[in-house]
Amino acid sequence: MKTKITELFEIEHPIIQGGMHFVGFAELAAAVSNAGGLGIITGLTLGTPEKLAKEIARCHEMTDKPFGVNLTFLPSLTPPDYPGMVKAIIDGGVKIVETAGRNPEQVLPALKAAGVKVIHKCTSVRHSLKAQSIGCDAVSVDGFECGGHPGEDDVPNFILLPRAAEELKIPFVASGGMADGRSLVAALAFGADGINMGTRFIATKEAPVHQRVKEALVAASELDTRLIMRPLRNTERVMRNPTVDRLLEKEKALGANLQFSDIIEEVAGVYPKIMLEGDMEAGAWSCGMVAGLIHDIPTCKALIDRIMAEAESIIRRRLVGIVGA
Numbered sequence: 001m002k003t004k005i006t007e008l009f010e011i012e013h014p015i016i017q018g019g020m021h022f023v024g025f026a027e028l029a030a031a032v033s034n035a036g037g038l039g040i041i042t043g044l045t046l047g048t049p050e051k052l053a054k055e056i057a058r059c060h061e062m063t064d065k066p067f068g069v070n071l072t073f074l075p076s077l078t079p080p081d082y083p084g085m086v087k088a089i090i091d092g093g094v095k096i097v098e099t100a101g102r103n104p105e106q107v108l109p110a111l112k113a114a115g116v117k118v119i120h121k122c123t124s125v126r127h128s129l130k131a132q133s134i135g136c137d138a139v140s141v142d143g144f145e146c147g148g149h150p151g152e153d154d155v156p157n158f159i160l161l162p163r164a165a166e167e168l169k170i171p172f173v174a175s176g177g178m179a180d181g182r183s184l185v186a187a188l189a190f191g192a193d194g195i196n197m198g199t200r201f202i203a204t205k206e207a208p209v210h211q212r213v214k215e216a217l218v219a220a221s222e223l224d225t226r227l228i229m230r231p232l233r234n235t236e237r238v239m240r241n242p243t244v245d246r247l248l249e250k251e252k253a254l255g256a257n258l259q260f261s262d263i264i265e266e267v268a269g270v271y272p273k274i275m276l277e278g279d280m281e282a283g284a285w286s287c288g289m290v291a292g293l294i295h296d297i298p299t300c301k302a303l304i305d306r307i308m309a310e311a312e313s314i315i316r317r318r319l320v321g322i323v324g325a
């Protein structure tokens with residue numbers, strides 16, 4: 001399958017693995033890229049330019065295919081060394097960066113000067129247009145279904161993707177709720193040039209997370225996510241567990257008086273405990289509604305091959321069959 005996204009990133013299949021905190025290590029990025037998709041290392045998980053440089057070198061050892069690095073901009077009192085990370089990316093020979101969170105304007109000049117392609121992830125048409133206007137090469141349009149931060153507009157992909165197609169000139173991928181060949185064909189029908197998946201890639205053999213995390217995704221249904229931190233306008237879609245229920249009780253009790261410090265125990269520093277140690281009640285972890293479509297733990301190659309085969313079959317048999325050859 002050839003789309004503007006496969007051509008832009010020089011990859012075989014229009015499938016991207018979005019950056020994921022404490023999931024997007026070199027093992028997963030390399031497995032996705034080796035399978036013909038675009039794997040992405042999550043910069044902030046590494047924390048420093050030196051550690052990121054080492055992770056990039058490790059990924060180069062595991063794949064000779066293109067892979068990217070995610071740079072997420074979060075509000076922080078002590079921001080990470082973003083310029084140092086950009087230097088590690090450029091020096092490491094990485095040619096694709098996925099940005100997310102705030103507007104990536106601060107890193108664009110250096111990345112563009114080094115010939116790095118930038119795909120910005122955003123949750124609204126207006127932010128997508130902003131990304132286009134400042135020179136991003138593509139956008140990843142993240143609908144309300146997505147795991148992680150869906151923004152505050154709550155527009156699901158059935159509306160958001162065709163709206164993005166109406167307005168954007170640069171290519172975009174559909175993100176949020178993508179799991180299989182049906183998702184890919186639907187995304188293409190809406191005008192996207194590929195898909196970005198987060199949650200689905202956690203339940204793969206190569207994802208370097210505890211087996212209990214993968215099993216939790218297989219066991220979960222589409223009803224098992226919750227939105228937290230809405231009163232702080234930092235909404236996150238997470239897997240429901242007793243800790244999340246406790247957090248939501250606090251949100252309800254405190255109402256408009258809620259401060260981040262009230263829920264810090266449930267959200268801060270919990271990722272290593274959950275992802276690496278499999279302590280499933282340590283806190284809130286991002287998870288998409290797409291959990292309801294995850295029924296197995298394949299290799300990345302088996303997953304991507306299956307998505308491509310299913311998409312082709314839907315297009316060639318079902319759709320052509322409906323309209324007539």
Ligand SMILES: Cc1cc2nc3c(=O)[nH]c(=O)nc-3n(C[C@H](O)[C@H](O)[C@H](O)COP(=O)(O)O)c2cc1C
Pocket residue numbers: 017018019020021023042044070072099100101121142145146147148149175176177178196197198199200285286287288289290
């Ligand atoms: C566990 C987890 C951690 C994530 N961490 C990040 C992150 O650090 N930066 C980022 O830009 N997106 C992050 N995301 C969002 C994903 O990159 C992707 O946009 C999202 O998962 C797409 O929705 P889906 O889960 O329905 O596929 C995370 C998602 C998950 C599930």
